[in-house]
Amino acid sequence: MKNLLQKITDRVSTKKGMWITLASWILIMVILTVTVPSVRDYQVTSIDSLPEDMHSVVANEKIATYFGDSELLPAILVLQSEGEIEEQDLVTITDTVIAEDISGLKEIVPMGKLPEPATNTFFSKDRSTAIIPANLDANLDTPEVKEVLDEITTIITDNTDLSVSVTGPAGIAVDTTDLFTRADIVLIMSTIGIILVLLIIIYRSPLIALIPLLAAVFVYQIVTQLLGLFGKAGLLMSSQSVSIMSVLLFAAVIDYSLFVFSRYREELKQHEDKHTAMKLAMRGTGLPVFYSGGTVFLAMIILIFADLGDYKNFAPIFGTALAVIMVSSVTLVPALFTIFGRKSFWPVIPKVGDTNVKASSIWSKIGKFVTKKPIVSMSIVGIFIVLSSAYNLNLKYEFDLIKSFPDDMPSRAGYEVLEEKFAPGDLAPTTVLVESNKEVSEESQQALLDELLKEEHVSTVRVENQTENQKVVSYSLTFDDSPYAIESINALEDIREKSDDILNASNVSGELYFAGETSASLDDRNTNDRDLVVIVLLETLLIFIMLIFLTKSFKMPLYMMGTIIVSFFAALGLGMFLTNLFFDIDTISTRVPVYAFIFLVALGVDYNIILVSRFMEEREKHSIKEATRIAVANTGGVISSAGIILAATFAVLMTQPIQLLFVFGFIVAVGILIDTFLIRGVLLPSLIVLFEKDKKRDKA
Numbered sequence: 001m002k003n004l005l006q007k008i009t010d011r012v013s014t015k016k017g018m019w020i021t022l023a024s025w026i027l028i029m030v031i032l033t034v035t036v037p038s039v040r041d042y043q044v045t046s047i048d049s050l051p052e053d054m055h056s057v058v059a060n061e062k063i064a065t066y067f068g069d070s071e072l073l074p075a076i077l078v079l080q081s082e083g084e085i086e087e088q089d090l091v092t093i094t095d096t097v098i099a100e101d102i103s104g105l106k107e108i109v110p111m112g113k114l115p116e117p118a119t120n121t122f123f124s125k126d127r128s129t130a131i132i133p134a135n136l137d138a139n140l141d142t143p144e145v146k147e148v149l150d151e152i153t154t155i156i157t158d159n160t161d162l163s164v165s166v167t168g169p170a171g172i173a174v175d176t177t178d179l180f181t182r183a184d185i186v187l188i189m190s191t192i193g194i195i196l197v198l199l200i201i202i203y204r205s206p207l208i209a210l211i212p213l214l215a216a217v218f219v220y221q222i223v224t225q226l227l228g229l230f231g232k233a234g235l236l237m238s239s240q241s242v243s244i245m246s247v248l249l250f251a252a253v254i255d256y257s258l259f260v261f262s263r264y265r266e267e268l269k270q271h272e273d274k275h276t277a278m279k280l281a282m283r284g285t286g287l288p289v290f291y292s293g294g295t296v297f298l299a300m301i302i303l304i305f306a307d308l309g310d311y312k313n314f315a316p317i318f319g320t321a322l323a324v325i326m327v328s329s330v331t332l333v334p335a336l337f338t339i340f341g342r343k344s345f346w347p348v349i350p351k352v353g354d355t356n357v358k359a360s361s362i363w364s365k366i367g368k369f370v371t372k373k374p375i376v377s378m379s380i381v382g383i384f385i386v387l388s389s390a391y392n393l394n395l396k397y398e399f400d401l402i403k404s405f406p407d408d409m410p411s412r413a414g415y416e417v418l419e420e421k422f423a424p425g426d427l428a429p430t431t432v433l434v435e436s437n438k439e440v441s442e443e444s445q446q447a448l449l450d451e452l453l454k455e456e457h458v459s460t461v462r463v464e465n466q467t468e469n470q471k472v473v474s475y476s477l478t479f480d481d482s483p484y485a486i487e488s489i490n491a492l493e494d495i496r497e498k499s500d501d502i503l504n505a506s507n508v509s510g511e512l513y514f515a516g517e518t519s520a521s522l523d524d525r526n527t528n529d530r531d532l533v534v535i536v537l538l539e540t541l542l543i544f545i546m547l548i549f550l551t552k553s554f555k556m557p558l559y560m561m562g563t564i565i566v567s568f569f570a571a572l573g574l575g576m577f578l579t580n581l582f583f584d585i586d587t588i589s590t591r592v593p594v595y596a597f598i599f600l601v602a603l604g605v606d607y608n609i610i611l612v613s614r615f616m617e618e619r620e621k622h623s624i625k626e627a628t629r630i631a632v633a634n635t636g637g638v639i640s641s642a643g644i645i646l647a648a649t650f651a652v653l654m655t656q657p658i659q660l661l662f663v664f665g666f667i668v669a670v671g672i673l674i675d676t677f678l679i680r681g682v683l684l685p686s687l688i689v690l691f692e693k694d695k696k697r698d699k700a
Contacts, residue, residue, distance in 0.1 A: 009282035021335035032225035042231025049309040059515035072135040075170035078414035124421035165414030212257035251649040256329040262638035274341035288613035292606040293326035299602035363636025367629040374686040391573035398587035400484035404659030425478030428517035436510030448506035457491035571671025604675035643676025
């Protein structure tokens with residue numbers, strides 16, 4: 001691999017090679033842009049996340065088999081008035097909606113045909129609020145769902161003076177799409193803006209800022225078109241995955257560009273010819289940069305072994321992006337810097353004979369301190385990591401997507417009204433299906449209903465449907481709390497585990513199945529726990545093996561992986577402590593620890609690879625302590641700059657209106673800063689000085 005990379009980078013660095021390389025990238029980009037649709041044409045708000053054998057998925061299939069049309073998308077119309085809402089208003093609304101025969105609307109409660117006691121259940125106690133349940137075809141695309149809801153909303157506003165908010169799964173789906181549609185452009189522009197500003201501030205050179213961004217634009221355009229090919233072939237593209245991929249892409253390209261340019265600047269101070277300088281620079285950084293990209297690539301590809309669909313969806317999207325980034329880091333990036341040569345660094349142009357690293361620089365001082373007092377250095381960072389990690393004991397998980405929406409989103413506004421005025425469990429009832437091999441009598445049906453009502457946190461249970469032979473009966477069950485609340489999920493888990501006891505107590509033989517949002521959340525939590533273990537083990541093992549090949553050592557990968565893993569726990573704990581302290585967010589999505597681990601371990605190892613590669617290079621000529629000091633001093637500036645830019649880039653996710661992305665972006669930003677300044681700058685060098693031994697040299 002080393003010889004192959006060296007041949008490639010040597011060729012790219014030549015006068016002819018740099019132009020051929022640039023022309024090739026331009027040609028590929030133009031061909032893909034003209035002939036292939038963009039990934040934007042295939043983005044979807046959500047994908048089927050749960051495997052087909054999950055309990056809730058099987059339950060949905062059972063309901064479809066026995067009662068048909070189980071694939072319904074519930075919507076709850078929340079109506080409000082300054083005074084009391086009249087029953088006639090609801091009758092007018094539902095009669096008009098039914099008369100319109102809206103395509104995609106499967107059913108809506110016909111208020112005019114219900115007896116008065118049944119109608120009263122749709123009003124709040126003070127009658128200032130009313131709800132109308134409706135069901136849409138679950139096979140509708142989100143834009144089609146939006147059209148149906150817009151038609152219903154128009155009917156309400158045209159025929160009454162009531163205000164309306166649509167919540168429930170249908171309203172949530174529409175709002176999620178709107179959020180990501182608005183966020184994508186803001187995300188890309190904010191990412192480019194923050195990178196440009198930081199590069200100019202840190203390096204005080206306009207070209208140093210523009211060249212990496214130019215490379216990133218090439219890579220971004222090619223990746224989005226390649227993903228368009230996958231989309232055309234049938235691969236669904238989650239909007240969330242594509243958004244995070246865009247941030248990673250720009251951050252990674254800038255990172256690797258800075259590693260190349262930093263070493264290029266060193267070589268320009270040794271060699272007059274810009275082509276020779278780049279050739280030697282890439283011989284020093286080509287392999288580490290390529291391996292760095294490879295670690296991130298592996299981290300993304302192993303997601304294919306996950307069970308949850310949204311994790312699996314990351315694998316091809318992120319894998320494609322990293323593959324293109326890896327190629328660009330050893331072709332496009334060095335070609336662009338070689339084309340501009342010394343002008344890249346204007347106005348501070350490096351000259352032959354200039355000093356590489358001043359002894360008075362902060363990283364030179366840190367390098368000296370760490371090598372002289374490694375135990376003190378390691379102890380200070382160790383205490384920080386332990387204290388930060390301790391907060392992980394207080395982590396509370398959140399399953400309610402609505403709570404991560406902005407306050408003014410209709411689905412959240414409607415849901416909070418529902419929580420205040422009605423039983424929150426009505427948002428998405430759980431369907432309980434009993435499948436028996438013999439007729440379930442009315443007495444047994446009532447006995448089963450009574451047994452379900454005895455369970456903790458269960459609010460209401462009613463018979464919903466049954467087959468003609470009465471062997472299959474479905475119930476609608478609601479909990480005291482929100483269907484997404486931890487209490488509801490735990491309660492359903494208990495009920496599922498004791499299903500046989502409940503059936504026996506009801507004198508019913510058969511099986512119980514549970515469908516709905518709470519059941520899906522329970523399956524999601526259990527599958528996520530499994531995926532977390534698999535991803536952590538596989539990513540750690542694969543990167544560890546890759547580092548063995550890079551360092552030709554067993555101990556060094558232990559230091560590198562060990563420090564990054566403890567850094568992850570510190571970042572997660574400190575990140576959640578700070579989000580609670582400054583942003584009043586005390587819960588975390590189950591997805592965040594997995595996403596954070598993937599990115600922090602892969603990106604953190606990047607910086608360790610750059611440091612260790614330089615250490616190994618210097619170790620050939622110096623003692624362990626001296627090689628460590630030189631490595632810290634020479635890589636400190638570029639890694640700290642890259643870390644600040646990378647952290648700021650992920651912090652751009654905090655501009656997003658989805659709390660999951662906000663918290664994820666913040667935790668990754670915190671983790672990158674910990675890796676950059678404490679792990680790479682202090683902890684890892686301390687371990688190297690303490691445990692590595694100088695080679696015995698032959699006596700002259």
